[in-house]
Every structure is written in structure tokens, then in C-alpha cells.
Amino acid sequence: xxxxxxxxxxxxxxxxxxxxxxxxxxxxxxxxxxxxxxxxxxxxxxxxxxxxxxxxxxxxxxxxxxxxxxxxxxxxxxxxxxxxxxxxxxxxxxxxxxxxxxxxxxxxxxxxxxxxxxxxxxxxxxxxxxxxxxxxxxxxxxxxxxxxxxxxxxxxxxxxxxxxxxxxxxxxxxxxxxxxxxxxxxxxxxxxxxxxxxxxxxxxxxxxxxxxxxxxxxxxxxxxxxxxxxxxxxxxxxxxxxxxxxxxxxxxxxxxxxxxxxxxxxxxxxxxxxxxxxxxxxxxxxxxxxxxxxxxxxxxxxxxxxxxxxxxxxxxxxxxxxxxxxxxxxxxxxxxxxxxxxxxxxxxxxxxxxxxxxxxxxxxxxxxxxxxxxxxxxxxxxxxxxxxxxxxxxxx
Numbered sequence: 001x002x003x004x005x006x007x008x009x010x011x012x013x014x015x016x017x018x019x020x021x022x023x024x025x026x027x028x029x030x031x032x033x034x035x036x037x038x039x040x041x042x043x044x045x046x047x048x049x050x051x052x053x054x055x056x057x058x059x060x061x062x063x064x065x066x067x068x069x070x071x072x073x074x075x076x077x078x079x080x081x082x083x084x085x086x087x088x089x090x091x092x093x094x095x096x097x098x099x100x101x102x103x104x105x106x107x108x109x110x111x112x113x114x115x116x117x118x119x120x121x122x123x124x125x126x127x128x129x130x131x132x133x134x135x136x137x138x139x140x141x142x143x144x145x146x147x148x149x150x151x152x153x154x155x156x157x158x159x160x161x162x163x164x165x166x167x168x169x170x171x172x173x174x175x176x177x178x179x180x181x182x183x184x185x186x187x188x189x190x191x192x193x194x195x196x197x198x199x200x201x202x203x204x205x206x207x208x209x210x211x212x213x214x215x216x217x218x219x220x221x222x223x224x225x226x227x228x229x230x231x232x233x234x235x236x237x238x239x240x241x242x243x244x245x246x247x248x249x250x251x252x253x254x255x256x257x258x259x260x261x262x263x264x265x266x267x268x269x270x271x272x273x274x275x276x277x278x279x280x281x282x283x284x285x286x287x288x289x290x291x292x293x294x295x296x297x298x299x300x301x302x303x304x305x306x307x308x309x310x311x312x313x314x315x316x317x318x319x320x321x322x323x324x325x326x327x328x329x330x331x332x333x334x335x336x337x338x339x340x341x342x343x344x345x346x347x348x349x350x351x352x353x354x355x356x357x358x359x360x361x362x363x364x365x366x367x368x369x370x371x372x373x374x375x376x377x378x379x380x381x382x383x384x385x386x387x388x389x390x391x392x393x394x395x396x
Contacts, residue, residue, distance in 0.1 A: 009088045009112065014042045015358045017087040019072060019104065020094035021045035022052040024308040025118065025148075028347035029093065030056060030067065036351070036386075037065030038359065044068035046083055074100045077107070084111040091116045091147075091354040098124040098197070105132050105143060112139035114357045118350055120150030120243045123197060126204040129368045130211050137367040144374050146247055147353040148346035152371055153321050153388075154244040154266065155251055156380050157336040159372040160390050162258050166328030170261035173325045175248075176233045176269035177240060181317035181341050219261045220252035230267070232324045232333075237267035251372035259327065269322065314340040322393070331396040338388040345388065352382045 018033065020026045022045075030045055037043065045067045047053055053069045060066055070086065072079040074094060084090060084107035094100050097119040108115040109132040119125060125145045136143050146152070158173050165171055222245035230237040245266040252258035308314075317340035325332045338345045353371060356362070360378040371379055384390055 012086060012088055014044045014068065014087045016041070016043040016089045016091060016354045017046050017070060017083055018043070018067075018354075019046045019083065019090060019092040022047050022049060022056055023093050025343060025347055025350075026093040027056060028343055029091065029351050030060060031063070032347050032351045033354075034060045034063035034065050034067070038355070041065050042068075044070050044086070046070040046072045048073040074103055077103055080104050080107040081111070084108045084113045087113055089114040089116065089354045089358045091350055093118055093350070095119060095121075096124075097121050098127075102128065102131070106135075109133075109136040109139065109141050109143060112141045114142045114144070114354075116144045116147040116350060116353045116357065118148040118150070118346060119145050120148075122243050122246060123201040123204045125243065125246075125368075126201075126208040129208050130204075133211075133368040140366045142357060142365055142374050143368045144353065144357070144371060145368070146243060147350050147371060149319070149341040149349070150242060151244040151247040152349045152353070152379075152383070153319070153336040153338070153341075155247045155370055155372045156376075156383070157321050157323050157334065157390070158248045158264055159251060159255075159376060160336070160380060161323040161325040161332060161334045162262075164332045164334065164392055164395070165325050165330055167257065167259070169259055169328035171259045171325065171327035172263050173248075173323055174230070174232075174237075174265045174267065175244070176230065176235065176237060176267050176322045176324075177319070178235075178269050178321075179317075179319045179341055181314075181319065215253050217260070218253075218256070220249050220258060221262070222246060222249040222264045222266070225265050230269070233269055233322050235269040235271055238270055240266050240268050242266065247370050248372075251370045254369070254373045308343050314344050317341065317344075319345070333393040333395070335391050335393050336389060348386050348388070349383065352386060353379060356382055 018026065018030055021030045033043060045053055045056060050071055057067060057069055070083055072083040080103045090104065090108055090113055092104055095118065097117060098121050101117065101119065101124055105115060105128050128143065132143065154175055158175060161173050162171060225239055227236065227238050245264055248264045252262040319341035320335055320337040323334045353375065356375045356379045362375055362378055365374050380390055
């Protein structure tokens with residue numbers, strides 16, 4: 001495995017450590033790793049409750065690969081440093097990350113340990129860039145945020161689309177998201193946190209811009225846009241205020257394959273106008289309520305982090321993201337699609353991201369990087385092999 005610091009830490013006790021393994025998505029991720037572990041994988045589950053970890057380990061006892069057990073707690077920095085030094089790659093499900101995440105990022109950056117998480121919180125990602133990117137570059141650590149439904153299908157989907165278009169020309173890509181699923185308690189908690197932290201989010205974004213190097217000779221943008229009817233997908237397009245377009249933009253900034261002038265727009269695709277109006281109204285109401293601590297606490301009781309739907313409900317869930325890419329006189333329609341986005345596929349994406357960092361031949365990168373930059377083709381092929389569709393639907 002190629003690393004900037006010339007080592008892959010093969011002498012460490014574990015290839016992968018999964019932190020937060022006893023939460024809902026953590027358990028799904030552990031089950032996926034246990035069932036799909038490559039031969040010889042050295043891995044461990046970690047968290048703050050030894051009792052729950054041992055119960056999970058017993059539950060996995062009949063699987064292909066049984067993990068070790070490590071105790072670590074976000075309130076104990078020494079335990080996080082020990083965890084980081086024990087692994088080549090750390091995957092974490094412990095959020096909201098703005099509250100619980102920085103200690104582990106700092107420990108991994110300092111130890112030269114690769115890191116993946118499930119955050120969809122722009123403030124957290126921006127703060128981690130400002131505070132820990134430089135140290136991670138020194139040690140060779142790759143810090144890869146948003147390795148679940150936020151933002152793997154969108155980041156790798158845009159990357160896949162770009163690769164179907166001509167090189168060296170301005171490119172335009174729009175992504176249209178459809179989901180038939182219940183969103184996770186962790187996602188809802190993160191959204192409430194973001195709605196209540198508007199000023200902090202803007203301040204973190206401004207601070208990041210001051211620290212980021214300027215892009216010279218190229219442009220990469222992800223502008224906000226108004227709702228519209230998108231004839232190209234036959235649906236109303238409602239702009240999604242998620243971290244996904246920011247992630248795509250950062251991939252485009254880092255990779256010249258996106259061309260000299262790249263633009264990405266991100267939408268929810270909705271079939272009927274009344275649903276669009278209702279969705280906007282509901283989002284506005286939740287945003288307003290999140291500004292008041294009592295209302296925010298009441299909302300947080302609706303979907304608690306760590307809870308989730310039954311396997312039967314998840315089996316009926318699905319997602320698809322249709323991309324429309326244009327450039328150099330060519331137009332291409334692509335799609336990324338899979339099963340339950342908030343739980344099953346998110347666990348799969350996190351696990352395969354960790355496995356890719358641990359075992360695949362990847363480009364030489366370090367610091368805070370996106371999935372497309374760090375893992376690109378390798379992770380795309382892993383996810384295809386795991387049942388997630390990446391396809392070209394049509395070209396013109």
C-alpha cells in the first residue's frame with residue numbers, strides 16, 4: 001500500500017478498529033465486516049461499554065472473522081490515543097461528531113492512522129480541516145469524512161459521471177436523489193444540531209477558506225439554486241442543503257480530471273408538486289423549532305441516535321441518484337443505486353471504505369481528503385462488488 005510517510009503500519013495490532021460498534025449502525029457495520037472480512041483481517045470493535053462489546057463479540061462468534069475488543073471513550077483522550085496507535089485504519093460511528101468526534105480525529109492525525117466516519121456535519125468537517133489537516137499531512141494519515149450515504153453515492157457518482165465525459169473541457173453535473181426509506185436517528189440528530197448552529201457553521205466555513213490554498217487556473221463550484229422542474233429526470237428538483245455538494249466540490253478542486261471549470265448542483269427529485277411544497281414547509285418548521293432549546297429537545301426524542309428500523313423495513317428501502325453530466329458536446333446520464341440508504345448501505349459503505357484504505361493500491365494522499373480523492377476507482381469497484389449499482393443509463 002502506498003503512503004506518503006513510507007509505511008503502512010503493518011506492525012500495528014489491527015488493520016481496522018471500529019469505534020462505536022455497539023450502536024445501531026455500528027452493529028450493522030460490525031456484522032458486515034465479520035461476514036465479508038478478507039482472509040487474515042485483523043480487526044477489533046471498540047467502545048465505552050465492555051459488557052456490550054463482549055455481547056456483540058459473542059453475537060459475531062459464528063461469522064467468518066471474529067474481532068478483538070478494545071475499550072475507548074470520547075471523554076478519555078488517552079484511550080483514544082491508544083486506539084489510534086493500535087490500528088492502521090479507524091472507522092467511527094460515534095456522533096453527533098461536532099460533540100464527540102474531534103478527539104479521535106486528533107489522535108489519528110497525530111498517530112498517522114487512517115480515519116473514516118459517517119458525518120454529514122459541514123461545521124465539523126471544516127473545523128477538522130483547520131485544526132488537523134496539516135498534522136495529518138505530516139504523519140501521512142488520511143482523514144476521510146462522510147463515508148456513508150453522506151456522501152459516498154454522490155461523491156463517487158459525480159466522479160463516475162465525470163469519467164464518462166471528455167477531458168480538459170468545462171463540465172456541468174447535476175445530481176438528483178430519490179430515497180424510499182426511513183432516515184436514521186443519527187442523521188436526524190445531526191440535522192437538528194446543524195439547524196441550531198447557523199452562525200458557527202458559517203464561521204467555520206469562512207475560517208476554512210482562509211486556510212485552504214487557492215485553486216489556480218481552474219474553477220470548481222457547487223452553487224445553490226432554486227427549485228425547478230427538471231425535464232431531464234421528469235421530476236421536481238428541490239435543492240438539498242446537505243454536505244454532499246461541498247464534498248463533490250472538494251473532489252473537483254483536488255482532481256484535474258474534473259476539468260478547468262466544473263459545476264455541481266444537488267437536488268432531491270420529487271414526483272409531485274404538493275410534496276415539494278410540503279417538504280419545504282416541514283423543513284422550515286423544523287429549522288425554526290431547532291432554534292429553541294426546549295423545542296429542540298422535544299424534536300430529538302422523535303428519532304434517537306442508535307435506534308433504527310427492523311430488518312424487514314430496511315429490506316423494503318432503497319435509494320437512487322441520477323446524474324446528468326454535460327461537457328465537450330457530450331451529455332451522459334448515470335445512476336448510483338442500492339438498498340436501504342440510512343442503515344444497511346451506509347454500514348456497507350463505511351466498512352468498504354475502511355477495507356479500501358487498509359488493503360487497496362491507492363493514490364498517494366494525506367490529510368483531509370474525500371472518498372473520490374482517496375479511494376476513487378478502488379472504492380467504486382468494491383461497492384459494485386457489494387451490490388451497489390454504478391451504471392451509465394444513456395449518452396447523447
